[in-house]
Amino acid sequence: MLSSRIRQMQESPIRKLVPLADQAKKNGKTVFHLNIGQPDLKTPDVFMNSINQSNLDVISYTHSEGIIDLRNAMAAFFNRDNLDISSENITITNGGSEAIIFALNTVCDPGDHIIIPEPYYANYNGFAEMTGVKIDGIVSPVDRGYHLPDIIEFEKVLKPNTRAILISNPCNPTGVVYTNDELQLLVDWALKNHLVIISDEVYRNIAFDERENLSLLAFKEIHNNLIVIESVSKRFSACGARIGAVISKIPNLQQNILKAAQSRLCPPYLEQLGSVALYHLPQTFHESVKEEYEQRRNIVFDALSQVKGLKISKPEGALYVFVKTDINAEDFAKYLLQDFHIDNKTVMVAPGSGFYQDKSLGINSLRIAYVLNTNELREAMDIFVKGYHSFKETII
């Protein structure tokens, strides 16, 4: 009864261990979730206030492309950085997830290829499977801080039916922030080869050490070949709102995406209303979010860089660190949930295989999301490090 495509689809590496975590909790353990990019930060009050002030009698469909107030608010937010966006360049989606699905459907036919530097956000695999798109991964090694591979590596996998390059910047899962120079190289190469760049910028401006983090929209010459993915999830700690967007100035793209958008009718109305207020929040809000994550990055980096056997690159942005280990990371993640605790507390991390096209490349890797307050994070990292040493003893 079941299709090949659904049977072959991979489980989310971030969520597949959820049953083990549920079991650990049933057994009375506290589980610190470092596996999923679910920030603990309070969703700003303006979100619910804005929903309640609207006093809707009927929770009706909205325009398929999203309510105009939200598209205007989002455009204004992008234009704080002089990115020259209008509401007409924006389609509101069910989270960044649907934005990527729409983008892939729009630039690729089934069987077409896209290039992604790896490790990459694991759910890109699911989106590609759903849309029949083939991924060519090219490795960004930890030794160069997960920065972009040389152009020669892109050249090697280029095919006649390669349609796009997909990057996330700042990068989930590596925390790298691409420099302006490497973005320029990528832009030039994409233009030369008539490729679209799908730039997942949902962590934009969560960039540390006063690093600049340009949107690719700042490179005007790529506007006719660029799709930017946006989301309220991390920017405003509103992951469950499921509000994202496809932002693009490619001619006729938004009119075509509208057809796909119409067929699923609209994004959720209440969360669109709440998100209008989020995009009006002042820059000081965004600064404080960035500072909070920078503190957390420091805690995680300090804890991990002490440990012999773990190899990391200091995260430059986003909420993640990608750790190369000398053990089987999935076994270790299961061990932490099933067999290890300190004072009845343990941690959950995401095994790294799912973040690669070639799963074998990630067997020893794992991703940590620093989404807990600094006190909890210190405790969680202490448990993680002790758990690592303890696991290594079990396998000797």
Place this chain on the structure above:
Amino acid sequence: MLSSRIRQMQESPIRKLVPLADQAKKNGKTVFHLNIGQPDLKTPDVFMNSINQSNLDVISYTHSEGIIDLRNAMAAFFNRDNLDISSENITITNGGSEAIIFALNTVCDPGDHIIIPEPYYANYNGFAEMTGVKIDGIVSPVDRGYHLPDIIEFEKVLKPNTRAILISNPCNPTGVVYTNDELQLLVDWALKNHLVIISDEVYRNIAFDERENLSLLAFKEIHNNLIVIESVSKRFSACGARIGAVISKIPNLQQNILKAAQSRLCPPYLEQLGSVALYHLPQTFHESVKEEYEQRRNIVFDALSQVKGLKISKPEGALYVFVKTDINAEDFAKYLLQDFHIDNKTVMVAPGSGFYQDKSLGINSLRIAYVLNTNELREAMDIFVKGYHSFKETII
């Protein structure tokens, strides 16, 4: 830059005339919307109350399959009719739309076929295009009240890679409610041919004249071949909530759908909370909704059955009547928005072509949704009928 599949995708026939309606409104006209199944009924207060009472600090991701309270509440709702459903048979989705996309992905590989009696809900075309599934439409004529075609018609289009039959019952756009006998014939034929039935039951129990309207879940023998589509949209007048579900007892189906569900993370959290309360509403609520639509059905039927040149079948359920005319329905729909009004008021209807696989079959048809209160509906139908006569004069 744009893929063939997105360029070839059809526009929603229900929404494609929206720009003309927007223009009419800008010109100061009132437009009665009979084009879209967007009820005017107030969303029950328990929806917002339940959201506000939850007092969430963080609008976080939920489990990908939906929150357990909602899955339990929905199961209990189905079990009011002894349908033997548990939370494990339910995955919560972004509206009925995503539920159908998940169902098609799960039972069909790209290129596989499904059979749908036509006219059918226009967005099924979009879902099929997105999932690479081919539709074989078989005509349900108005003369037999849009009831199911004879089994011989199903046999005629059956192919080696036909995987499923998709029906909506009560039917959008025809308003037919299938009898228990015809459902039994369909069940028997599906089982004989190892096909899945995808039964879109989002209008279930909006059935008039004390008609019985069984869920296909009442036919236990089809449980291993059945997917039911559910949604809060029409049942609770909460279209903008975007909460639906895939309900199925097919072995391993929910575990496989979970992979697709995980890749898009989760449905919107607030609306899941609100929907829990909706599914706890008493039967008296559902009775009153049905009675309201039955009154409206009577108004629309009375108005249309007077008119020479229009051919209809008295709707047995749902919120729609599908009208065969002797004119070009899209031209007429445009005429109503652009060139016609009574006291500066006009109506918007959905042209019928998009509700057929073979577009030519629907050129003279249109769909009317009776989603206005009885007073407005009387006025809107009066405008519609006068507009019809006026349009006929223009084309003589």
